[in-house]
Amino acid sequence: MAAVTAGMVKELREMTGAGMMDCKKALSATDGDMDKAVEFLRENGMAKAAKKAGRIAAEGIVKTLVEGKDAVIVEVNSETDFVAKNADFNAYVDAVAAQALTTKASDIDAFLAEPWAKEPSKTVADELSSQIAVIGENLKIRRFAQIHAENGFIASYIHMGGKIGVLVDVETDVVNPAIEEMAKNVAMQAAALKPMYTSRDEVDAEYIEKETEILTAAARNEKPDANDKIIEGMVKGRINKELKEVCLLDQVYVKAEDGKQSVSAYVSEVAKANGANIKIKSFVRFETGEGIEKKNEDFAAEVAAQLK
Numbered sequence: 001m002a003a004v005t006a007g008m009v010k011e012l013r014e015m016t017g018a019g020m021m022d023c024k025k026a027l028s029a030t031d032g033d034m035d036k037a038v039e040f041l042r043e044n045g046m047a048k049a050a051k052k053a054g055r056i057a058a059e060g061i062v063k064t065l066v067e068g069k070d071a072v073i074v075e076v077n078s079e080t081d082f083v084a085k086n087a088d089f090n091a092y093v094d095a096v097a098a099q100a101l102t103t104k105a106s107d108i109d110a111f112l113a114e115p116w117a118k119e120p121s122k123t124v125a126d127e128l129s130s131q132i133a134v135i136g137e138n139l140k141i142r143r144f145a146q147i148h149a150e151n152g153f154i155a156s157y158i159h160m161g162g163k164i165g166v167l168v169d170v171e172t173d174v175v176n177p178a179i180e181e182m183a184k185n186v187a188m189q190a191a192a193l194k195p196m197y198t199s200r201d202e203v204d205a206e207y208i209e210k211e212t213e214i215l216t217a218a219a220r221n222e223k224p225d226a227n228d229k230i231i232e233g234m235v236k237g238r239i240n241k242e243l244k245e246v247c248l249l250d251q252v253y254v255k256a257e258d259g260k261q262s263v264s265a266y267v268s269e270v271a272k273a274n275g276a277n278i279k280i281k282s283f284v285r286f287e288t289g290e291g292i293e294k295k296n297e298d299f300a301a302e303v304a305a306q307l308k
Helices: 006-016 020-029 034-043 048-052 087-102 108-113 124-135 177-193 205-222 228-246 263-273 299-307
Strands: 061-067 070-077 119-123 140-148 152-159 164-172 278-287
Touching: 006 020, 006 034, 020 034, 020 119, 020 124, 061 087, 061 152, 061 164, 070 087, 070 152, 070 164, 070 278, 087 124, 087 140, 108 124, 108 140, 119 124, 124 140, 140 164, 140 278, 152 177, 164 177, 177 263, 177 278, 205 228, 263 278
Parallel strands: none
Antiparallel strands: 061 070, 070 140, 152 164, 164 278
16 A cells, blocks of 8 residues: 655645545545545545635635734635625634634644644644535635734724724723723724824835835926925925825824814824823724635626536
8 A cells, every 4th residue: 555645645635625634534545546536535525625716705704803902803705795694604703713813823824734723633724624615615714913912902893794804902001981982983994994004103114215206206297397395395295195094193083073183183182081191003904805806707607607
């Protein structure tokens, strides 16, 4: 009988999407013959997930989990919004979030390779394959991010049942309902206006340099006769306008009564009213499917393809 190597198991797993132990079993049963092992998995329903692996999973759900000063946000994708609303799928994503809260993995590959907490004989990837087989759609654990609050607390906000999720790290020496409400409002702001940075301090100098270069050229084209001081003033004004759009604390607060108050000014106002020192340290915002190229197909053509 041919020896089954780890490399063979890995190759079969990549080909079929089946679990590691199932691949090892299939190779042992077929004397290491890769083609027969694929057939073995298919015949025994273990390669069901592989048939769905090529489908684009751009729907799904974002969930957050906060326990004390630790929090995590995860995105798990499905093919359809229907599955995203399924109770079993939601329970699975809850379990993924619980595992991601305490994981030491630094990336998705490492996370998928670690033991599944609910059944340590499996890996996270094995359980994902099992869920694909049960639910009947391609699923993907796309990303996760952890936040630890050193001094203060973490605010969480979920929009539209999981379409968008936000965590905000709030550093404060006072915690009360008014400050918690402020933190939730800031999280809602991040969900609604999609900032790229928390404050100007986070903005890459290279980004500013490149924008300055582009805007300077544009200003010179607009006003070819203007002197350097005028051009510099135009560019500075335009960069400030950009930063007010991409930096959370610089954005106009969406609930501002005067339509002018910045998020930073709103936070300061709440801090003063409550005798607190408050700093919005960071935030994480996940939007389901952002950046994934969704496959657009003619519905009639899809039905015809399935009938064939």
